[in-house]
């Protein structure tokens with residue numbers, strides 16, 4: 001179900017007391033290399049959410065996306081829009097608190113943008129105090145190990161993200177403009193003049209090796225992992241036992 005397609009009467013009859021899980025896609029509007037659309041970070045999680053809804057139409061609610069994120073480093077590129085981290089945190093936090101108020105006890109923040117992570121972690125801490133379980137999924141990080149069995153590298157508008165876009169929104173990708181950033185920072189560091197190297201061409205990694213076939217495989221594995229997450233949430237199976245070698 002989609003939160004914004006139900007009437008208030010329908011919400012009372014079909015959701016309250018029946019559906020306990022919601023997904024909030026969160027993204028960003030920002031330059032993605034020279035070849036991917038500004039809304040890339042919304043399109044990828046948005047696509048995952050649509051597919052999950054098809055798999056569990058009666059068990060999950062998809063919330064309208066939070067489309068604007070915290071992206072100061074990419075603000076210099078034409079078309080990028082950034083909101084401050086504190087605003088994003090407060091906004092997501094209040095949306096989450098509102099969602100929980102209507103009986104949702106499992107909230108998944110399905111994030112598409114690295115710059116949002118700090119704000120979302122703070123927001124989830126507060127939402128979780130409302131007696132809800134909040135999961136933050138950063139698909140390219142959480143499933144990185146599996147993704148790297150498909151692509152040689154990862155990156156912002158890099159091989160993995162571009163491949164996903166070739167699967168979910170190929171009409172907006174211009175592979176002839178795909179680029180390679182030969183620099184990778186050794187540390188998490190910011191400072192004057194550093195972003196030219198860390199985000200050269202508004203890219204990290206190499207978007208040139210992306211293909212639709214790789215994108216299909218990544219989408220498939222991300223969806224498999226997200227379905228597993230939902231099942232684990234519902235089965236209260238969020239921890240694994242680690243052997244003490």
Ligand SMILES: [Zn+2]
Pocket residue numbers: 032040041112113156157161
């Ligand atoms: Zn992105």
